[in-house]
Amino acid sequence: MDLTPTVDQEEIISSTRAFLADRLPVARTRELIEEPSNVDIDAWRGSAEQGWFGLGLAEALGGVGVGLADESLLFREIGRSLASGPFLATTLAVRVAAAAGLDDLAASLLDGTARAGLAEPRSQLGSFGPGSIDGDLDLFDPVGAEVVVLAGVEGAALLSMASLSGARAVECIDPATRLHEARADSAAPLAFVGADVDPVFLRGVTLSAASLAGMAEALRDLSAAHARTRLQFGSPIGTNQAIKHPCADMHIRAEAAWSQTVFAALALDEGRADAEFHALAAKVVASQAARRNAAASIQVHGGMGYTFEHDAHLYMKRAHVLGHVLGDARWAQARLLDLPVEL
């Protein structure tokens, strides 16, 4: 048992952090809000060159072949940087395409020439299986994507954009996320991979938790920096316990979120029987951490925190999106009560 990163994993952290700081910092996400596509194509290709979309994919299938824990390190940094674009959906879609033998699609997703959006049911699906998918969907970042990936506990499907009807753009609470509504009318999926073949959904749950944990950390750091430097009544506001204590709570929530995410990722990597519980627990804890840290951060920043110019609200809004997709807290509740946990 050792939850600290190895030397190789430290390398993943430092290289992804450096790439994101250079190519996709929060400031770039802000610029992309105003552009037709929220994907920076050059940075996207650059990410693909770094092997990001196949990090956890077996080498035999064209991936890098490291574990979900390593992939979680990447998604934590993506969350921290609030990088814009369908990183999570594309990473999941690659697995489905590769497992289903759609080699050309997998290759183009891996090399960054194609992208996948994320599909989420807007209400109970009529059907969800290899033969047909029926229901109202929300699509996240489908602009310019070849396919969308729809994942649930039973399995994960790839749907071509052309197989969906009535697609229309709606304004998302997160200005850096593109949201479309669409309908799958007994659509035939390009591929459907059962959870027994590859637990794509649980990987997505865990990776979204990793991004939320990274966001909770970023919000803690923004708040602490402000508390150290913002002067009021002649001294830094961080001297006041009314500021100090919420910052300490942000730290605990961020640590809880990341620790549980690593635990979940390793549980899945090592084939533990309680992996599903840990993934859902990570999602719930990280989702709460990101939202509550965002709320506390806005409060610590005072009037500045309420402006569009400050980044805290962008994290808050992304937290709502990521908290909702791939297993929200209300859905996870009953499973969290029922699933077994090993000591």
Place this chain on the structure above:
Amino acid sequence: MELQFTKAEQEFRDEVRTWLSEHAPRERRPRELRAAREFDLSWQHTQYESGWAGIAWPVEYGGRGLSLTQQLIWFEEYARTGLVAIDSRFVGLAHAGPTLIARATPEQQTQHLPPILRGEVVWCQGFSEPEAGSDLASLRTRAIVDGDDLVVTGQKVWTSFAPIADWQELLVRTDTEVPKHKGITWVICDMRSPGIDVRPLRTIEGTAEFAEVFYDEVRIPMANVVGAVNDGWRVAMSTLSFERGTAFTIDQVQLAMTVDRLIDMARQRTGFDGRPLIADEAIAGDLALARAEVSALRAMTYAGVSRNLRRAEPGPEGSMFKLAWSELAQRVDRLAMDILGSGGLRRRHESPDTEWIDRYLSSYSNTIGGGTSEIQRNIIAERVLGLPR
């Protein structure tokens, strides 16, 4: 990063589990203080006889000298026996003992360490005073050097197990002319010394393991000073890093067990409407969240132990665990009261529900004892996040 334990560690876990299942006391720990003392010491003696005393103490001091990971495993398995995390052995084994190991003379160590391991003595802690709670260094219990003795006069308060203790780790003021941290001395006090008056304090639970301790010209040999006179603050601080991230493991594992018992209870008991309580959205939601959060607490413990495996000095994470555990435990104990409903109003010793009420009442101490939540938050904000004092 990896979650699984090595084969040797898994074998160690099996060994611990087997030993505990064969030797841990099955009968309930008595409520009455004297009887509880005998229960605790007898259990300690059993551990000693089988070589399981002082699991974190170095071998040269008679301990088991377990690795940090083995300590974690020991605490996890210990928790499953249901034995309480903190009993009358706690100060000796986890606080005074480690301080003596770190700072005492060989003579002091030879006199005091073996009886702690053998389960012959109970120690208590004489730190807090009526005017020195969170601001511990402002303590005023006075000690004057008189020949070969310190003469101590003053008062300590909120001292757990004082009524049944043999020895006390006592902080006294030996210099009033210097900054407050620099005039404190750490001394071994014999609780049977003339001039000591222990007055039990009833807690909100109604028990009396708590006490005020009064000192009226109590003579303590200078030979009992640990470290140097006026160096007591540093001596006291040397203890704090001893646990290296495992201090709350028993509490954390038992909290996980408690949440699962509450879920069972909410499934079995029905509410006013005749439906199982688990059908209540609010109760189900709180229980599900608690189960996720208590899991995160374990993950944090593992992460903290992992970090400490790689460094000599532990970081300030102890404050983080303490705060996270104590506040979650309080929330869970309140939730139990919601599930008990009117049963939570009836304190009958023959009823199994009384245990939940006792837990709930004692949970108020979690966020106060060992440093209040407010102090823990200050420590995290200042030492981890670098906020100004």
